[in-house]
Amino acid sequence: MNDHKYIAIIGAGITGLTTAYYLKKAGIKFKIFEQSDHIGGVIRTKSTKNFLYETGPNSGVLGNAEIADLFEELKNDCKLEIADHSSARRLIWKKNKWHALPSGPVSAITTPLFSLYDKFRILGEPFRKKGTNPNESLGELVRRRMGKSFLNYAIDPFILGIYAGDPDYIVPKYALPKLYNLEQQYGSFIGGALKKRKEPKSDQDKKATREIFSVEGGLEKLIKALVKNIGVNHVHTNTKNISVRRLHKFFEIHYNDAIESGFTDIITTVNAHELNALFPFIGKPKLSPITNLKYAKVTEVTIGFNKWEGIKLDAFGGLVPYREQRNILGVLYMSTLFKNRAPKEGALLTIFIGGIRREELAELNEDEIKKLMANEFKLMMGVSKFEPDLFKTTHYQHAIAQYGADSEERIKAINIIEKDYKGLHLAGSIGNGVGIADRVKQGKDLATQIAEN
Template sequence: MMSEKCVAIIGAGITGLTTGYYLKRNNIPFRIFDTASLPGGVMQSKKNETFVWETGPSTGTLGKPEAMELFEDLDLSLLETAPSLAGNRYIWKGKKLHALPSSPISGLTTPLFSWKDKFGILFEPIRPKGKDPEETLTSFVKRRLGTSILEYAVDPFVSGVYAGSPDTIIPKYALPKLYALEENYGSFIRGSIKKMKEPKTPRDKKATKKVFSAKGGFSCLIEKLTQEIGMENISLGLEKCKVRLDENGYIVSANELENKFSHVVFCGSARRLEESFSFLAEEGLQDAFQITYTSVMEVAVGFKNWKGRPLDGFGALMPSKEKRKILGILFLSSLFSGRAPKGGAMLSVFMGGIRHPEYLKLSDAEVFEMVKKEIQETLCVTDFSPELFEITRHEMAIPQYDKTTPARMAAFAKAESMHPGLILGGNGIGGIGMADRIRQGKEMALRIVGENS
């Protein structure tokens, strides 16, 4: 490897920017390359004189200490956490929204789950462990908790997070913490109780269930990161970005320019890995490119005066069984300040996903009619005349940690072991949530910092 460290980062989304930020703090030179014309990847907020809205991720969970640490390192006053009402989550069943139970009492009284599954929970601690580590989430949840909990808690959750289906998602990769409860303790309930009793370090305590954004929208976090990194270290709007092997390092060619680096860190989606790293195919590592994505459409709907049901929670999710046309609605203005004027509302409506990829082909007028009907029926709005209605179509946007995952992970690991200085990240590995992305970006930077030159 080149004796001096110099790092190429492919991708200027939250993962790549976090990697760059922590390299900069450790005085390691780097350059970030991206074909997009703006930094931030899918993380983009917009605003006008009345509303602030997101076109990509709308909220994150501070579930990893690295997410909190990034705000502490950058500027803690940038962090905005949602009030406790974010704990209220609604699920559609029959003809109305029901609160997802949050206590043993509400678990007993909820109409969402069957009596068989409510009482069956008592036997969860003694149910045998699964035998197939690659079993789907559907089979995993049915086995441990029952069908109604699958249909009215897990299925809508998977739609909300992955725009996917529990029939294809594999908990070992998509929900490693839940999987580990069964694996290590034999039961979710026993495992959760034991984990609660385990001593926590001050760092562990930084990881919480708090819902977060940045003050003024996620783009403010991206702006702060780019400012700290310095635009002179970021090349955007590139036609293409190719990496080839060179003696003791890597040559990155972007547009007409070529530069040599000791390390290359990939921070894009796995479906775009081949574009830059064609040499992996020549080495028989095509599995690294295999990934399933779902497409999702996000519709920002803003009202100056909200006249529907109280938006007293995080949002509402629609189980597949209910056959509604949307996946869910996030009550963005109830979570964060300044998203809508007082008395108004900013909603993020999600559609498409694995259930209805064809919806992304609908015209704007057709989407409007669909969203209108869904909001009227689910949030009790009679007069639907929003002041803002903006559609963002994300083709192949959300990676599914399904049966392609183990082969992809193995190919990533093999490529890294064959090529010192190559680090393959991005949301095809290590989780899709904001906190997972920040954690991965920081870890990749610190791996390079920790290497001996």
């Protein structure tokens, strides 16, 4: 039934590879076009003699059934690794000290992170009126329901951790739909979460455990497992300067000096700013609500020590609220979370700098960043001398898409274009979430939709 279909996927990141994997399972012909010589997009694992580290995402969340199913299907080719139990402990920087984010009612009362006023005020959260503005920012929503100190010391660092973003820009309806729906469906975060916990869960829902994961040997092993199952011959790398043409019912792909024709569908998984060059026939005005999508600039700093002499690393890591005005967004204790990342007595840490409100930091060069890290490590990580055995920086100009109040227009534009040009699918993190699990879900849903149409 699907014999006539031939799909071109642009981009060999996790979205493109997952789509290809499920297209292959459905018996649909496809080819992936990747402009670089690396397969995996931002997912990349590197190793030295002593350290195994990521230069893109460091971990994911088992946030939906699709990511759990994918690991189950690939279990002979890559081994899911769930983070150490200490990952439940999350630290927040306040007034020159790390504090654990409360994990129960007693710590919620005693924590110095939130003001006494807000701690009392939170008791009234279930009774507060539901919001009516779908484009309300996360900042407004949290101030309204929970209070300023919760925004500053729980939600702000949380949004830095996922989006490197600004809660006053991010719109929950698009960026955190589960949170948005709690208020819309149940009228309260607290009441909604409690009610949801009691609702019966389907077997599929139960797979979304929200555990933190990586893969034994690093996230790139997931990429290798996907490529093995897809067949490496279906992935064309170094296909530079792609532009797509539309010829009657089919699409043609032009790249380097080559042309490939006969595609019934084109799936893009690239960042928004790439779309104008890919689709000259659509035109800039029609694409602009999509290409205007903002991205956070981030620099990822990987720091390894053969022998760690700083503070005890018994947590997921720490996040630094914007109002604390430090030079890092957060630090992940990678050698605590996952096996074989650093020598036995050593440590591997990933630090993120920059983000939507401190972009200038992401532009610094390696020497400047090293000086910055030396200061921050002495204060925040308890090291007396900053002499790491591994120090690497990876810069991202377009790290994470920011789903703001322009999202409604962007999604509308995507829908119009997909309707006007049958067979065109604009995927990737321009919509449907930025996390690895979101990307996997989108890839699987898209392949299923194409197979069923």
